[in-house]
Amino acid sequence: KQEVTxxxxxxxxxxxxxxxxxxxxxxxxxxxxxWFRQDPGKGLTSLLLIQSSQREQTSGRLNASLDKSSGRSxxxxxxxxxxxxxxxxCAVNFQGxxxxxxxxxxxxxxxx
Amino acid sequence: xxxxxxxxRHKITKRGQNVTxxxxxxxxxxxxxxYRQTLGQGPEFLTYFQNEAQLEKSRLLSDRFSAExxxxxxxxxxxxxxxxxxxxxxxxxxxxxxxxxxxxxxxFGNGTRLTxx
Numbered sequence: 001k002q003e004v005t006x007x008x009x010x011x012x013x014x015x016x017x018x019x020x021x022x023x024x025x026x027x028x029x030x031x032x033x034x035w036f037r038q039d040p041g042k043g044l045t046s047l048l049l050i051q052s053s054q055r056e057q058t059s060g061r062l063n064a065s066l067d068k069s070s071g072r073s074x075x076x077x078x079x080x081x082x083x084x085x086x087x088x089x090c091a092v093n094f095q096g097x098x099x100x101x102x103x104x105x106x107x108x109x110x111x112x
Numbered sequence: 113x114x115x116x117x118x119x120x121r122h123k124i125t126k127r128g129q130n131v132t133x134x135x136x137x138x139x140x141x142x143x144x145x146x147y148r149q150t151l152g153q154g155p156e157f158l159t160y161f162q163n164e165a166q167l168e169k170s171r172l173l174s175d176r177f178s179a180e181x182x183x184x185x186x187x188x189x190x191x192x193x194x195x196x197x198x199x200x201x202x203x204x205x206x207x208x209x210x211x212x213x214x215x216x217x218x219x220f221g222n223g224t225r226l227t228x229x
Contacts, residue, residue, distance in 0.1 A: 004154075034217060043116075043203060043222040044155070089154055093215055098168060099145060100218055102154030 002027050002094045006103035014111050015082060021075040021106050023090030028068045031093040034100065035064050035075050038087045047088075048075070080110045116221035118204050124227045125194055132190045133224045137206030143215060144187050146179055147203040148172065149223070155203055161187060162209060194228045201225050 003026045013019050023033070032051045036044040048057045048064040050073070056065040063076040077084060087107045091100040117136045125131050137144045142163050147155035158177070159169045163184040173179075176194075181187040191198055201223040208216040 006154075009152075031215070036220075041225070043118075044205075044220040046217050046219065049217045091154075091218075098143075098162075098215070099157045099160055100215075101157070102147075104152070104154045 002092070002097060002101055004090055004092050004101050004103040006088075006090055006106050008106060009104065010107040010109070012109040012111060013080060015080060017080050018076065018078050019080055019108075021077070021088050021090075021108070023073040023075070023103055025071045025073075025092045025094075025101075027094055028071055029095040030068060031095055033064075033066055033073050033093070034091045035062075035073075036089040036091065038089060038105070040087075044089065077108075082110045082112050084108060085110050116204055116206050116219050118202075118221035118224050120224055121222065122225045122227075124229065127196060127228055128193055130190065130192045131194060131226065132188055133202055133204075133226075135187045135189070135204030135221060137186070137204070138219055139185075141206035141208050141216075141219075142184070143207045143209055144181055145205040145207070145218065146187070146189050147205065149201045149203055150199075158189075191226075194226075196228050199226055199228045 005024045034049045035047045050057050050066040061078040066073050087105040089105045090103045119134045145160040146158040149155040161181040176192045179189045203223045205218040205220045207218045
């Protein structure tokens with residue numbers, strides 16, 4: 001079964017710290033992996049998309065890496081700010097499945 | 113490009129009533145997806161369309177649920193005889209089919225929050 005797991009479910013860190021969010025998936029045959037941000041009661045905002053052939057993508061203070069062979073991706077957030085507080089979701093487009101499969105998310109709180 | 117829009121933003125209904133939600137995707141996107149999200153969980157796939165054809169339905173989509181995309185543009189999701197367990201955020205997303213079955217990044221709307229009392 002194609003599944004995506006995110007651990008931990010919640011994370012709280014002081015402002016200014018660098019942090020890493022983890023995502024693991026069960027099948028290495030993927031088209032791409034996408035990281036999203038979700039604010040309470042809102043829809044999803046796409047942060048980064050990593051194609052199967054890529055190892056990482058960067059956008060501002062965000063860096064996402066992909067290791068297909070181990071079924072893992074990480075989202076690195078540098079110099080965290082209170083405005084980064086949100087739920088971060090990892091989603092995988094597995095080959096043979098025409099949809100994204102989501103993890104349960106990591107709820108991030110940045111304390112001023 | 114105004115993004116994916118969903119209507120209404122919130123819907124409160126009594127158990128047993130029917131509800132219908134609308135999604136307007138990004139205009140050039142040929143794929144449209146419906147997901148459901150409950151509190152503290154990631155979105156769960158319900159169904160998707162490629163143009164006007166509904167190509168896949170999740171087992172989560174009971175016979176009380178029906179989705180349409182009649183002209184390959186906007187889509188509607190109807191829930192008949194609502195139950196309290198249907199309370200959730202219903203999210204719509206759209207994308208462009210690339211080569212060999214791969215999608216462009218999915219763009220999500222802000223969702224419709226359904227509360228069944």
